[in-house]
Amino acid sequence: MGYGVPMTADPEVMVRDDPAKHRFEALVDGSVAGFTTYQQQGDVLAFLHTEVDDAYEGQGVGSTLVKEAIQAARARGVGVLPSCSFVASYLRRHPDLQDVVPAGERARFGLA
Numbered sequence: 001m002g003y004g005v006p007m008t009a010d011p012e013v014m015v016r017d018d019p020a021k022h023r024f025e026a027l028v029d030g031s032v033a034g035f036t037t038y039q040q041q042g043d044v045l046a047f048l049h050t051e052v053d054d055a056y057e058g059q060g061v062g063s064t065l066v067k068e069a070i071q072a073a074r075a076r077g078v079g080v081l082p083s084c085s086f087v088a089s090y091l092r093r094h095p096d097l098q099d100v101v102p103a104g105e106r107a108r109f110g111l112a
Contacts, residue, residue, distance in 0.1 A: 013061055015068035024072065026052070026065040034061050036069055036084065044079040044102065045069075050086040066090045067097075074100050082109050 014027045018035075026034040034052035038045045047069065052062040066087050073080050080100045082088035088109045091098050098111045106112065 013064045024069040046081040047084045047087040
């Protein structure tokens with residue numbers, strides 16, 4: 001997905017990939033409400049850091065952002081390394097998505 005192309009059209013949160021900045025962004029009313037940075041490492045995306053603006057804390061923006069970013073990686077046919085503690089925590093709570101993390105890397109991130 002390219003910059004500015006909506007990956008989800010939720011009435012409140014839209015997630016897009018900004019490859020020039022190496023991050024997925026969560027937009028609320030057209031403004032960036034949060035982002036998660038990544039680095040392409042061969043056939044995996046390593047998620048490094050996630051931030052959500054204080055005004056949107058606890059409203060599901062971070063969870064929507066991470067879920068859509070993981071699904072985008074899956075659609076691209078690449079794995080995920082959840083080096084960011086927020087992404088790793090999200091994956092621990094959603095075992096149905098853990099298969100996107102290479103099997104040999106799951107234990108390192110506390111995944112099943």
